[in-house]
Amino acid sequence: MKIQAHRLVQDDGRAIDTLASPHAGGTIRPRFLVVHYTGGSSAAGSIAWFRDPASKVSAHLVIARDGGITQMVPFHREAWHAGASRWGPLTGLNKHSIGIELDNAGYLVKSGGKWVSPLTRRSYPESDVTVAVHKNDPPGSAPSGWHAYSAAQIEAVLACGVALFAHYELADVLGHDDIAPGRKRDPGPDFPMESVRARLLGRADNRPERCRTTARLYVRDGPGPGFAALPGTPLPLGTEVEVLTKQGAWWQVDVVGEVNGVMDLVGWSHSKYLEQIDV
Known part of the structure:
Protein backbone atom coordinates (compact mmCIF):
# COMPACT_ATOMS: atom_id res chain seq x y z
CA MET A 1 0.00 0.00 0.00
CA LYS A 2 1.00 3.63 -0.45
CA ILE A 3 -0.29 7.16 0.12
CA GLN A 4 -1.39 9.41 -2.73
CA ALA A 5 -2.93 12.83 -2.10
CA HIS A 6 -3.40 11.87 1.57
CA ARG A 7 -5.41 8.78 0.68
CA LEU A 8 -4.55 5.11 0.95
CA VAL A 9 -4.20 3.20 -2.32
CA GLN A 10 -3.10 -0.27 -3.33
CA ASP A 11 0.36 -0.73 -4.82
CA ASP A 12 -1.24 -0.98 -8.28
CA GLY A 13 -2.93 2.40 -7.78
CA ARG A 14 -6.42 1.07 -7.03
CA ALA A 15 -8.14 3.22 -4.42
CA ILE A 16 -9.22 1.91 -1.03
CA ASP A 17 -12.97 2.16 -0.40
CA THR A 18 -13.86 5.70 0.65
CA LEU A 19 -16.96 6.80 2.54
CA ALA A 20 -16.48 10.35 3.76
CA SER A 21 -17.39 11.39 7.29
CA PRO A 22 -18.69 14.93 7.82
CA HIS A 23 -16.72 15.10 11.06
CA ALA A 24 -13.30 16.46 10.13
CA GLY A 25 -11.32 19.45 11.29
CA GLY A 26 -8.51 21.49 9.84
CA THR A 27 -5.15 20.55 8.40
CA ILE A 28 -2.81 18.53 10.61
CA ARG A 29 0.73 17.23 10.42
CA PRO A 30 0.35 13.77 11.99
CA ARG A 31 3.05 12.47 14.33
CA PHE A 32 1.40 9.33 15.71
CA LEU A 33 -0.85 6.45 14.72
CA VAL A 34 -3.60 5.77 17.29
CA VAL A 35 -5.39 2.41 17.37
CA HIS A 36 -8.96 1.97 18.63
CA TYR A 37 -11.64 -0.69 18.78
CA THR A 38 -15.11 0.37 17.68
CA GLY A 39 -17.00 -1.34 20.51
CA GLY A 40 -19.80 -2.03 18.03
CA SER A 41 -21.18 -5.13 16.35
CA SER A 42 -20.07 -4.54 12.74
CA ALA A 43 -17.80 -2.38 10.62
CA ALA A 44 -20.79 -1.25 8.56
CA GLY A 45 -22.56 -0.06 11.69
CA SER A 46 -19.52 1.90 12.85
CA ILE A 47 -19.04 3.47 9.42
CA ALA A 48 -22.69 4.51 9.40
CA TRP A 49 -22.28 6.07 12.85
CA PHE A 50 -19.18 8.00 11.77
CA ARG A 51 -21.21 9.37 8.83
CA ASP A 52 -24.18 10.33 11.00
CA PRO A 53 -24.25 14.13 11.48
CA ALA A 54 -25.32 13.59 15.09
CA SER A 55 -22.35 11.42 16.10
CA LYS A 56 -19.59 14.08 16.16
CA VAL A 57 -16.98 11.30 15.91
CA SER A 58 -14.88 9.92 13.07
CA ALA A 59 -11.68 8.11 12.20
CA HIS A 60 -9.33 8.15 9.26
CA LEU A 61 -9.69 4.40 8.66
CA VAL A 62 -12.06 1.61 9.67
CA ILE A 63 -10.82 -1.98 9.37
CA ALA A 64 -13.40 -4.77 9.17
CA ARG A 65 -13.03 -8.30 10.54
CA ASP A 66 -12.05 -9.58 7.08
CA GLY A 67 -9.29 -6.97 6.78
CA GLY A 68 -11.26 -4.69 4.47
CA ILE A 69 -10.27 -1.03 4.85
CA THR A 70 -12.52 2.01 4.47
CA GLN A 71 -11.11 5.52 4.53
CA MET A 72 -13.33 8.21 6.02
CA VAL A 73 -11.07 11.26 6.46
CA PRO A 74 -7.98 12.30 4.44
CA PHE A 75 -4.81 11.82 6.45
CA HIS A 76 -3.90 15.52 6.44
CA ARG A 77 -7.24 16.46 8.02
CA GLU A 78 -8.18 16.15 11.68
CA ALA A 79 -10.49 13.22 12.50
CA TRP A 80 -12.42 13.21 15.76
CA HIS A 81 -11.24 9.95 17.32
CA ALA A 82 -9.08 10.76 20.36
CA GLY A 83 -11.17 13.14 22.47
CA ALA A 84 -9.55 14.50 25.63
CA SER A 85 -6.06 13.03 25.41
CA ARG A 86 -2.41 13.59 26.21
CA TRP A 87 0.93 12.12 25.19
CA GLY A 88 3.98 13.67 26.79
CA PRO A 89 3.66 17.45 26.39
CA LEU A 102 -10.86 -1.84 14.24
CA ASP A 103 -14.24 -3.59 14.14
CA ASN A 104 -14.10 -5.24 17.56
CA ALA A 105 -16.54 -5.46 20.46
CA GLY A 106 -13.81 -4.77 23.01
CA TYR A 107 -14.62 -5.34 26.68
CA LEU A 108 -16.91 -8.31 27.38
CA VAL A 109 -18.68 -9.56 30.50
CA LYS A 110 -19.77 -13.08 31.44
CA SER A 111 -23.56 -13.36 31.48
CA GLY A 112 -25.55 -16.58 31.52
CA GLY A 113 -22.41 -18.57 30.77
CA LYS A 114 -21.66 -16.49 27.66
CA TRP A 115 -19.32 -13.62 26.88
CA VAL A 116 -21.48 -10.60 26.10
CA SER A 117 -20.83 -7.03 25.00
CA PRO A 118 -22.37 -4.70 27.61
CA LEU A 119 -22.98 -2.16 24.82
CA THR A 120 -24.63 -4.26 22.11
CA ARG A 121 -25.67 -7.34 24.18
CA ARG A 122 -24.26 -9.53 21.41
CA SER A 123 -22.60 -12.73 22.65
CA TYR A 124 -19.29 -14.22 21.48
CA PRO A 125 -17.95 -17.79 21.59
CA GLU A 126 -15.05 -18.69 23.87
CA SER A 127 -12.85 -19.12 20.79
CA ASP A 128 -13.24 -15.40 20.00
CA VAL A 129 -12.42 -14.19 23.51
CA THR A 130 -9.17 -13.39 25.29
CA VAL A 131 -9.35 -13.36 29.09
CA ALA A 132 -6.83 -10.89 30.51
CA VAL A 133 -6.25 -7.99 32.87
CA HIS A 134 -6.01 -4.61 31.17
CA LYS A 135 -2.61 -2.96 31.56
CA ASN A 136 -4.21 0.11 33.16
CA ASP A 137 -6.18 -1.85 35.76
CA PRO A 138 -4.94 -1.70 39.37
CA PRO A 139 -2.68 -4.54 40.58
CA GLY A 140 -4.69 -7.56 41.67
CA SER A 141 -7.64 -6.82 39.38
CA ALA A 142 -9.64 -9.78 38.12
CA PRO A 143 -9.26 -10.61 34.41
CA SER A 144 -11.99 -9.61 31.97
CA GLY A 145 -13.09 -10.84 28.57
CA TRP A 146 -11.88 -9.08 25.41
CA HIS A 147 -13.04 -9.68 21.86
CA ALA A 148 -10.16 -11.16 19.87
CA TYR A 149 -8.91 -9.42 16.74
CA SER A 150 -8.78 -11.38 13.50
CA ALA A 151 -5.47 -12.16 11.82
CA ALA A 152 -6.70 -10.28 8.75
CA GLN A 153 -7.19 -7.13 10.82
CA ILE A 154 -3.68 -7.25 12.25
CA GLU A 155 -2.22 -7.75 8.79
CA ALA A 156 -4.26 -4.80 7.52
CA VAL A 157 -2.99 -2.61 10.38
CA LEU A 158 0.58 -3.55 9.49
CA ALA A 159 0.08 -2.99 5.76
CA CYS A 160 -1.46 0.46 6.07
CA GLY A 161 0.78 1.30 9.04
CA VAL A 162 3.95 0.71 7.04
CA ALA A 163 2.67 3.09 4.34
CA LEU A 164 1.65 5.74 6.88
CA PHE A 165 4.92 5.58 8.82
CA ALA A 166 6.95 5.89 5.62
CA HIS A 167 4.92 8.74 4.12
CA TYR A 168 4.38 10.88 7.22
CA GLU A 169 7.50 9.83 9.18
CA LEU A 170 5.36 8.96 12.20
CA ALA A 171 7.12 8.67 15.55
CA ASP A 172 5.10 5.88 17.21
CA VAL A 173 1.91 3.83 17.30
CA LEU A 174 -0.24 4.24 20.42
CA GLY A 175 -3.46 2.91 21.85
CA HIS A 176 -6.40 5.05 22.90
CA ASP A 177 -5.70 3.62 26.35
CA ASP A 178 -2.20 5.15 26.20
CA ILE A 179 -3.34 8.69 25.46
CA ALA A 180 -6.51 8.64 27.62
CA PRO A 181 -5.68 6.00 30.25
CA GLY A 182 -8.27 7.02 32.83
CA ARG A 183 -11.05 7.17 30.27
CA LYS A 184 -10.49 4.60 27.52
CA ARG A 185 -9.54 0.91 27.35
CA ASP A 186 -9.11 0.34 23.61
CA PRO A 187 -7.54 -1.40 21.80
CA GLY A 188 -7.31 -3.65 24.88
CA PRO A 189 -5.16 -6.64 25.86
CA ASP A 190 -5.77 -8.74 22.74
CA PHE A 191 -4.17 -6.21 20.40
CA PRO A 192 -0.45 -7.13 19.95
CA MET A 193 0.78 -3.57 20.41
CA GLU A 194 4.44 -4.30 21.11
CA SER A 195 4.71 -6.63 18.10
CA VAL A 196 2.96 -4.11 15.84
CA ARG A 197 5.13 -1.30 17.17
CA ALA A 198 8.28 -3.32 16.53
CA ARG A 199 7.23 -4.01 12.93
CA LEU A 200 6.25 -0.41 12.18
CA LEU A 201 9.39 1.03 13.75
CA GLY A 202 11.55 -1.42 11.82
CA ARG A 203 12.69 -3.58 14.73
CA ALA A 204 12.60 -7.35 15.03
CA ASP A 205 9.84 -8.49 17.38
CA ASN A 206 12.36 -9.70 19.95
CA ARG A 207 14.50 -6.58 19.89
CA PRO A 208 13.58 -4.11 22.65
CA GLU A 209 13.45 -0.39 22.05
CA ARG A 210 16.53 1.29 23.51
CA CYS A 211 16.59 4.85 24.85
CA ARG A 212 18.92 7.16 26.74
CA THR A 213 18.05 9.60 29.48
CA THR A 214 18.02 13.29 28.59
CA ALA A 215 18.21 14.41 32.23
CA ARG A 216 18.88 12.95 35.67
CA LEU A 217 15.97 10.55 35.93
CA TYR A 218 14.32 8.65 38.76
CA VAL A 219 13.21 5.06 38.25
CA ARG A 220 10.18 4.22 40.38
CA ASP A 221 8.48 1.03 41.53
CA GLY A 222 5.26 1.92 39.71
CA PRO A 223 3.94 4.06 36.82
CA GLY A 224 3.52 7.45 38.45
CA PRO A 225 5.21 10.13 40.56
CA GLY A 226 3.56 8.80 43.72
CA PHE A 227 5.57 5.56 43.62
CA ALA A 228 8.84 5.28 45.50
CA ALA A 229 12.15 5.93 43.75
CA LEU A 230 14.32 2.82 43.50
CA PRO A 231 17.83 2.54 44.97
CA GLY A 232 20.49 3.62 42.51
CA THR A 233 18.45 6.49 41.09
CA PRO A 234 18.35 9.14 39.79
CA LEU A 235 20.04 7.82 36.67
CA PRO A 236 22.80 10.02 35.26
CA LEU A 237 22.26 11.94 32.04
CA GLY A 238 22.89 9.66 29.04
CA THR A 239 22.11 6.36 30.80
CA GLU A 240 20.88 3.71 28.36
CA VAL A 241 17.72 1.73 29.09
CA GLU A 242 15.63 -0.88 27.30
CA VAL A 243 11.87 -0.30 27.20
CA LEU A 244 9.86 -3.29 28.45
CA THR A 245 6.32 -1.91 28.31
CA LYS A 246 4.46 1.39 28.12
CA GLN A 247 1.58 2.70 30.22
CA GLY A 248 0.68 6.12 28.96
CA ALA A 249 3.61 8.49 29.45
CA TRP A 250 5.20 6.10 31.99
CA TRP A 251 7.48 3.41 30.59
CA GLN A 252 8.85 0.35 32.35
CA VAL A 253 12.57 0.21 31.66
CA ASP A 254 15.49 -2.13 32.24
CA VAL A 255 18.65 -0.12 32.92
CA VAL A 256 21.60 -1.33 30.84
CA GLY A 257 24.58 -2.37 32.96
CA GLU A 258 25.51 -1.15 36.42
CA VAL A 259 24.45 2.33 37.50
CA ASN A 260 25.40 3.95 40.80
CA GLY A 261 26.54 0.57 42.10
CA VAL A 262 23.23 -1.18 41.30
CA MET A 263 22.76 -3.98 38.77
CA ASP A 264 19.52 -5.33 37.24
CA LEU A 265 17.59 -2.12 37.88
CA VAL A 266 14.05 -2.39 36.49
CA GLY A 267 11.29 0.12 37.13
CA TRP A 268 9.16 2.94 35.74
CA SER A 269 10.27 6.32 34.36
CA HIS A 270 8.56 9.21 32.61
CA SER A 271 9.05 9.02 28.84
CA LYS A 272 9.44 12.79 28.57
CA TYR A 273 13.07 12.34 29.62
CA LEU A 274 13.89 9.42 27.31
CA GLU A 275 15.02 9.61 23.69
CA GLN A 276 15.19 6.67 21.32
CA ILE A 277 18.60 5.58 20.07
CA ASP A 278 19.58 3.24 17.26
CA VAL A 279 21.40 0.07 18.26
Whole structure:
Protein backbone atom coordinates (compact mmCIF):
# COMPACT_ATOMS: atom_id res chain seq x y z
CA MET A 1 0.00 0.00 0.00
CA LYS A 2 1.00 3.63 -0.45
CA ILE A 3 -0.29 7.16 0.12
CA GLN A 4 -1.39 9.41 -2.73
CA ALA A 5 -2.93 12.83 -2.10
CA HIS A 6 -3.40 11.87 1.57
CA ARG A 7 -5.41 8.78 0.68
CA LEU A 8 -4.55 5.11 0.95
CA VAL A 9 -4.20 3.20 -2.32
CA GLN A 10 -3.10 -0.27 -3.33
CA ASP A 11 0.36 -0.73 -4.82
CA ASP A 12 -1.24 -0.98 -8.28
CA GLY A 13 -2.93 2.40 -7.78
CA ARG A 14 -6.42 1.07 -7.03
CA ALA A 15 -8.14 3.22 -4.42
CA ILE A 16 -9.22 1.91 -1.03
CA ASP A 17 -12.97 2.16 -0.40
CA THR A 18 -13.86 5.70 0.65
CA LEU A 19 -16.96 6.80 2.54
CA ALA A 20 -16.48 10.35 3.76
CA SER A 21 -17.39 11.39 7.29
CA PRO A 22 -18.69 14.93 7.82
CA HIS A 23 -16.72 15.10 11.06
CA ALA A 24 -13.30 16.46 10.13
CA GLY A 25 -11.32 19.45 11.29
CA GLY A 26 -8.51 21.49 9.84
CA THR A 27 -5.15 20.55 8.40
CA ILE A 28 -2.81 18.53 10.61
CA ARG A 29 0.73 17.23 10.42
CA PRO A 30 0.35 13.77 11.99
CA ARG A 31 3.05 12.47 14.33
CA PHE A 32 1.40 9.33 15.71
CA LEU A 33 -0.85 6.45 14.72
CA VAL A 34 -3.60 5.77 17.29
CA VAL A 35 -5.39 2.41 17.37
CA HIS A 36 -8.96 1.97 18.63
CA TYR A 37 -11.64 -0.69 18.78
CA THR A 38 -15.11 0.37 17.68
CA GLY A 39 -17.00 -1.34 20.51
CA GLY A 40 -19.80 -2.03 18.03
CA SER A 41 -21.18 -5.13 16.35
CA SER A 42 -20.07 -4.54 12.74
CA ALA A 43 -17.80 -2.38 10.62
CA ALA A 44 -20.79 -1.25 8.56
CA GLY A 45 -22.56 -0.06 11.69
CA SER A 46 -19.52 1.90 12.85
CA ILE A 47 -19.04 3.47 9.42
CA ALA A 48 -22.69 4.51 9.40
CA TRP A 49 -22.28 6.07 12.85
CA PHE A 50 -19.18 8.00 11.77
CA ARG A 51 -21.21 9.37 8.83
CA ASP A 52 -24.18 10.33 11.00
CA PRO A 53 -24.25 14.13 11.48
CA ALA A 54 -25.32 13.59 15.09
CA SER A 55 -22.35 11.42 16.10
CA LYS A 56 -19.59 14.08 16.16
CA VAL A 57 -16.98 11.30 15.91
CA SER A 58 -14.88 9.92 13.07
CA ALA A 59 -11.68 8.11 12.20
CA HIS A 60 -9.33 8.15 9.26
CA LEU A 61 -9.69 4.40 8.66
CA VAL A 62 -12.06 1.61 9.67
CA ILE A 63 -10.82 -1.98 9.37
CA ALA A 64 -13.40 -4.77 9.17
CA ARG A 65 -13.03 -8.30 10.54
CA ASP A 66 -12.05 -9.58 7.08
CA GLY A 67 -9.29 -6.97 6.78
CA GLY A 68 -11.26 -4.69 4.47
CA ILE A 69 -10.27 -1.03 4.85
CA THR A 70 -12.52 2.01 4.47
CA GLN A 71 -11.11 5.52 4.53
CA MET A 72 -13.33 8.21 6.02
CA VAL A 73 -11.07 11.26 6.46
CA PRO A 74 -7.98 12.30 4.44
CA PHE A 75 -4.81 11.82 6.45
CA HIS A 76 -3.90 15.52 6.44
CA ARG A 77 -7.24 16.46 8.02
CA GLU A 78 -8.18 16.15 11.68
CA ALA A 79 -10.49 13.22 12.50
CA TRP A 80 -12.42 13.21 15.76
CA HIS A 81 -11.24 9.95 17.32
CA ALA A 82 -9.08 10.76 20.36
CA GLY A 83 -11.17 13.14 22.47
CA ALA A 84 -9.55 14.50 25.63
CA SER A 85 -6.06 13.03 25.41
CA ARG A 86 -2.41 13.59 26.21
CA TRP A 87 0.93 12.12 25.19
CA GLY A 88 3.98 13.67 26.79
CA PRO A 89 3.66 17.45 26.39
CA LEU A 90 0.99 17.16 23.67
CA THR A 91 -2.72 17.46 24.41
CA GLY A 92 -5.67 16.96 22.08
CA LEU A 93 -4.18 14.13 20.01
CA ASN A 94 -6.76 14.62 17.24
CA LYS A 95 -4.47 17.38 16.00
CA HIS A 96 -1.38 15.18 16.08
CA SER A 97 -2.45 11.71 14.96
CA ILE A 98 -4.06 9.39 12.44
CA GLY A 99 -6.84 7.28 13.95
CA ILE A 100 -7.61 3.67 12.98
CA GLU A 101 -10.78 1.97 14.23
CA LEU A 102 -10.86 -1.84 14.24
CA ASP A 103 -14.24 -3.59 14.14
CA ASN A 104 -14.10 -5.24 17.56
CA ALA A 105 -16.54 -5.46 20.46
CA GLY A 106 -13.81 -4.77 23.01
CA TYR A 107 -14.62 -5.34 26.68
CA LEU A 108 -16.91 -8.31 27.38
CA VAL A 109 -18.68 -9.56 30.50
CA LYS A 110 -19.77 -13.08 31.44
CA SER A 111 -23.56 -13.36 31.48
CA GLY A 112 -25.55 -16.58 31.52
CA GLY A 113 -22.41 -18.57 30.77
CA LYS A 114 -21.66 -16.49 27.66
CA TRP A 115 -19.32 -13.62 26.88
CA VAL A 116 -21.48 -10.60 26.10
CA SER A 117 -20.83 -7.03 25.00
CA PRO A 118 -22.37 -4.70 27.61
CA LEU A 119 -22.98 -2.16 24.82
CA THR A 120 -24.63 -4.26 22.11
CA ARG A 121 -25.67 -7.34 24.18
CA ARG A 122 -24.26 -9.53 21.41
CA SER A 123 -22.60 -12.73 22.65
CA TYR A 124 -19.29 -14.22 21.48
CA PRO A 125 -17.95 -17.79 21.59
CA GLU A 126 -15.05 -18.69 23.87
CA SER A 127 -12.85 -19.12 20.79
CA ASP A 128 -13.24 -15.40 20.00
CA VAL A 129 -12.42 -14.19 23.51
CA THR A 130 -9.17 -13.39 25.29
CA VAL A 131 -9.35 -13.36 29.09
CA ALA A 132 -6.83 -10.89 30.51
CA VAL A 133 -6.25 -7.99 32.87
CA HIS A 134 -6.01 -4.61 31.17
CA LYS A 135 -2.61 -2.96 31.56
CA ASN A 136 -4.21 0.11 33.16
CA ASP A 137 -6.18 -1.85 35.76
CA PRO A 138 -4.94 -1.70 39.37
CA PRO A 139 -2.68 -4.54 40.58
CA GLY A 140 -4.69 -7.56 41.67
CA SER A 141 -7.64 -6.82 39.38
CA ALA A 142 -9.64 -9.78 38.12
CA PRO A 143 -9.26 -10.61 34.41
CA SER A 144 -11.99 -9.61 31.97
CA GLY A 145 -13.09 -10.84 28.57
CA TRP A 146 -11.88 -9.08 25.41
CA HIS A 147 -13.04 -9.68 21.86
CA ALA A 148 -10.16 -11.16 19.87
CA TYR A 149 -8.91 -9.42 16.74
CA SER A 150 -8.78 -11.38 13.50
CA ALA A 151 -5.47 -12.16 11.82
CA ALA A 152 -6.70 -10.28 8.75
CA GLN A 153 -7.19 -7.13 10.82
CA ILE A 154 -3.68 -7.25 12.25
CA GLU A 155 -2.22 -7.75 8.79
CA ALA A 156 -4.26 -4.80 7.52
CA VAL A 157 -2.99 -2.61 10.38
CA LEU A 158 0.58 -3.55 9.49
CA ALA A 159 0.08 -2.99 5.76
CA CYS A 160 -1.46 0.46 6.07
CA GLY A 161 0.78 1.30 9.04
CA VAL A 162 3.95 0.71 7.04
CA ALA A 163 2.67 3.09 4.34
CA LEU A 164 1.65 5.74 6.88
CA PHE A 165 4.92 5.58 8.82
CA ALA A 166 6.95 5.89 5.62
CA HIS A 167 4.92 8.74 4.12
CA TYR A 168 4.38 10.88 7.22
CA GLU A 169 7.50 9.83 9.18
CA LEU A 170 5.36 8.96 12.20
CA ALA A 171 7.12 8.67 15.55
CA ASP A 172 5.10 5.88 17.21
CA VAL A 173 1.91 3.83 17.30
CA LEU A 174 -0.24 4.24 20.42
CA GLY A 175 -3.46 2.91 21.85
CA HIS A 176 -6.40 5.05 22.90
CA ASP A 177 -5.70 3.62 26.35
CA ASP A 178 -2.20 5.15 26.20
CA ILE A 179 -3.34 8.69 25.46
CA ALA A 180 -6.51 8.64 27.62
CA PRO A 181 -5.68 6.00 30.25
CA GLY A 182 -8.27 7.02 32.83
CA ARG A 183 -11.05 7.17 30.27
CA LYS A 184 -10.49 4.60 27.52
CA ARG A 185 -9.54 0.91 27.35
CA ASP A 186 -9.11 0.34 23.61
CA PRO A 187 -7.54 -1.40 21.80
CA GLY A 188 -7.31 -3.65 24.88
CA PRO A 189 -5.16 -6.64 25.86
CA ASP A 190 -5.77 -8.74 22.74
CA PHE A 191 -4.17 -6.21 20.40
CA PRO A 192 -0.45 -7.13 19.95
CA MET A 193 0.78 -3.57 20.41
CA GLU A 194 4.44 -4.30 21.11
CA SER A 195 4.71 -6.63 18.10
CA VAL A 196 2.96 -4.11 15.84
CA ARG A 197 5.13 -1.30 17.17
CA ALA A 198 8.28 -3.32 16.53
CA ARG A 199 7.23 -4.01 12.93
CA LEU A 200 6.25 -0.41 12.18
CA LEU A 201 9.39 1.03 13.75
CA GLY A 202 11.55 -1.42 11.82
CA ARG A 203 12.69 -3.58 14.73
CA ALA A 204 12.60 -7.35 15.03
CA ASP A 205 9.84 -8.49 17.38
CA ASN A 206 12.36 -9.70 19.95
CA ARG A 207 14.50 -6.58 19.89
CA PRO A 208 13.58 -4.11 22.65
CA GLU A 209 13.45 -0.39 22.05
CA ARG A 210 16.53 1.29 23.51
CA CYS A 211 16.59 4.85 24.85
CA ARG A 212 18.92 7.16 26.74
CA THR A 213 18.05 9.60 29.48
CA THR A 214 18.02 13.29 28.59
CA ALA A 215 18.21 14.41 32.23
CA ARG A 216 18.88 12.95 35.67
CA LEU A 217 15.97 10.55 35.93
CA TYR A 218 14.32 8.65 38.76
CA VAL A 219 13.21 5.06 38.25
CA ARG A 220 10.18 4.22 40.38
CA ASP A 221 8.48 1.03 41.53
CA GLY A 222 5.26 1.92 39.71
CA PRO A 223 3.94 4.06 36.82
CA GLY A 224 3.52 7.45 38.45
CA PRO A 225 5.21 10.13 40.56
CA GLY A 226 3.56 8.80 43.72
CA PHE A 227 5.57 5.56 43.62
CA ALA A 228 8.84 5.28 45.50
CA ALA A 229 12.15 5.93 43.75
CA LEU A 230 14.32 2.82 43.50
CA PRO A 231 17.83 2.54 44.97
CA GLY A 232 20.49 3.62 42.51
CA THR A 233 18.45 6.49 41.09
CA PRO A 234 18.35 9.14 39.79
CA LEU A 235 20.04 7.82 36.67
CA PRO A 236 22.80 10.02 35.26
CA LEU A 237 22.26 11.94 32.04
CA GLY A 238 22.89 9.66 29.04
CA THR A 239 22.11 6.36 30.80
CA GLU A 240 20.88 3.71 28.36
CA VAL A 241 17.72 1.73 29.09
CA GLU A 242 15.63 -0.88 27.30
CA VAL A 243 11.87 -0.30 27.20
CA LEU A 244 9.86 -3.29 28.45
CA THR A 245 6.32 -1.91 28.31
CA LYS A 246 4.46 1.39 28.12
CA GLN A 247 1.58 2.70 30.22
CA GLY A 248 0.68 6.12 28.96
CA ALA A 249 3.61 8.49 29.45
CA TRP A 250 5.20 6.10 31.99
CA TRP A 251 7.48 3.41 30.59
CA GLN A 252 8.85 0.35 32.35
CA VAL A 253 12.57 0.21 31.66
CA ASP A 254 15.49 -2.13 32.24
CA VAL A 255 18.65 -0.12 32.92
CA VAL A 256 21.60 -1.33 30.84
CA GLY A 257 24.58 -2.37 32.96
CA GLU A 258 25.51 -1.15 36.42
CA VAL A 259 24.45 2.33 37.50
CA ASN A 260 25.40 3.95 40.80
CA GLY A 261 26.54 0.57 42.10
CA VAL A 262 23.23 -1.18 41.30
CA MET A 263 22.76 -3.98 38.77
CA ASP A 264 19.52 -5.33 37.24
CA LEU A 265 17.59 -2.12 37.88
CA VAL A 266 14.05 -2.39 36.49
CA GLY A 267 11.29 0.12 37.13
CA TRP A 268 9.16 2.94 35.74
CA SER A 269 10.27 6.32 34.36
CA HIS A 270 8.56 9.21 32.61
CA SER A 271 9.05 9.02 28.84
CA LYS A 272 9.44 12.79 28.57
CA TYR A 273 13.07 12.34 29.62
CA LEU A 274 13.89 9.42 27.31
CA GLU A 275 15.02 9.61 23.69
CA GLN A 276 15.19 6.67 21.32
CA ILE A 277 18.60 5.58 20.07
CA ASP A 278 19.58 3.24 17.26
CA VAL A 279 21.40 0.07 18.26
